Amino acid sequence: MSPRGLVSLPVPAGPVRLTRRRLIALAALAPVAGAALSACDGASGSSGPDPLIALARAARDDAELIGAAITASPALTDRLTPARQARTDHAAALETEVARLAGGTPAPATPATSTAPPANPTTASVLASLKKSANDAGALVATLPAARVGLVAGVAACCAAYTVVLS
Amino acid sequence: MSGPAQQRASVDQASIDALQDVLETEHAALWAYSLIVAYLPTDLAERARGDSDAHRTLRGLIEQTLSDVGARPVSALPSYKPPTPVTDGPTAEQLAVVAETDTLAAWRSVLERTTDKPLRAAALDALVSGTVRCMQWRSSAGLTPVVPTFPGRTP
Numbered sequence: 001m002s003p004r005g006l007v008s009l010p011v012p013a014g015p016v017r018l019t020r021r022r023l024i025a026l027a028a029l030a031p032v033a034g035a036a037l038s039a040c041d042g043a044s045g046s047s048g049p050d051p052l053i054a055l056a057r058a059a060r061d062d063a064e065l066i067g068a069a070i071t072a073s074p075a076l077t078d079r080l081t082p083a084r085q086a087r088t089d090h091a092a093a094l095e096t097e098v099a100r101l102a103g104g105t106p107a108p109a110t111p112a113t114s115t116a117p118p119a120n121p122t123t124a125s126v127l128a129s130l131k132k133s134a135n136d137a138g139a140l141v142a143t144l145p146a147a148r149v150g151l152v153a154g155v156a157a158c159c160a161a162y163t164v165v166l167s
Numbered sequence: 168m169s170g171p172a173q174q175r176a177s178v179d180q181a182s183i184d185a186l187q188d189v190l191e192t193e194h195a196a197l198w199a200y201s202l203i204v205a206y207l208p209t210d211l212a213e214r215a216r217g218d219s220d221a222h223r224t225l226r227g228l229i230e231q232t233l234s235d236v237g238a239r240p241v242s243a244l245p246s247y248k249p250p251t252p253v254t255d256g257p258t259a260e261q262l263a264v265v266a267e268t269d270t271l272a273a274w275r276s277v278l279e280r281t282t283d284k285p286l287r288a289a290a291l292d293a294l295v296s297g298t299v300r301c302m303q304w305r306s307s308a309g310l311t312p313v314v315p316t317f318p319g320r321t322p
Contacts, residue, residue, distance in 0.1 A: 089316050156291065
């Protein structure tokens with residue numbers, strides 16, 4: 001199925017500047033990202049580790065957690081496997097982006113502060129972890145450069161949608 | 168010192184262009200939903216109406232935003248051409264998937280074309296809610312994975 005089926009885009013030009021009162025009104029629609037903005041102010045400097053490293057690690061951790069949940073309850077296999085795959089794909093994409101910026105080749109993120117998955121992970125623990133992953137990715141959206149923001153916002157949206165699927 | 172200068176911000180042309188583009192896809196989505204409702208069984212028609220309302224809200228906010236920054240919002244076309252003709256329930260569900268996928272791509276593009284924080288926040292919210300709608304229609308249409316792994320990414 002061709003995804004961009006309905007619209008081919010002509011773009012009219014328009015005059016440019018004014019106050020952004022209404023942009024703020026548009027943003028008032030956005031509770032998730034509204035929280036993200038305050039969390040992100042001041043954290044946009046280029047010093048410090050690449051913020052996508054933590055997201056990649058979280059994606060690996062989620063995949064591992066989901067795998068453990070499936071092992072604990074094989075009946076959950078069909079329900080949880082797509083989320084595990086998605087998080088594995090997220091990790092790979094994020095690692096590629098980290099490597100691109102660092103000028104190296106992608107390597108799987110390794111857990112620095114290894115928080116071992118709970119002994120008997122359940123759908124509830126998967127849900128909580130995905131929710132956190134969605135929030136953490138969303139919190140970066142305000143400040144990331146154009147080349148990375150689409151990927152990270154997509155990761156946030158995908159995780160958020162899985163929390164709906166698994167609720 | 169926080170004078171009026173801090174209250175003002177320019178919205179650059181790239182942001183305006185991105186908003187016009189996403190407005191186009193919102194127009195198209197609304198048209199799509201108006202078309203498909205008639206082909207869907209009651210429960211799905213109900214969902215389609217709800218989703219249509221969500222797009223109407225987004226459209227209104229985009230139009231208002233564009234007007235406020237002095238740009239004239241693009242108008243809807245009289246009709247759009249679905250990639251597959253809608254003749255029954257399944258083809259109607261497919262068009263819902265197309266419409267939601269289109270809008271996801273346009274909202275992602277807004278994120279990539281603006282650095283305005285309120286606008287990015289709004290676009291992220293639209294991407295999140297749109298991904299859920301897309302997921303539900305993909306599920307109905309029997310597509311996997313049900314949740315798009317990279318919402319808004321064009322293949």
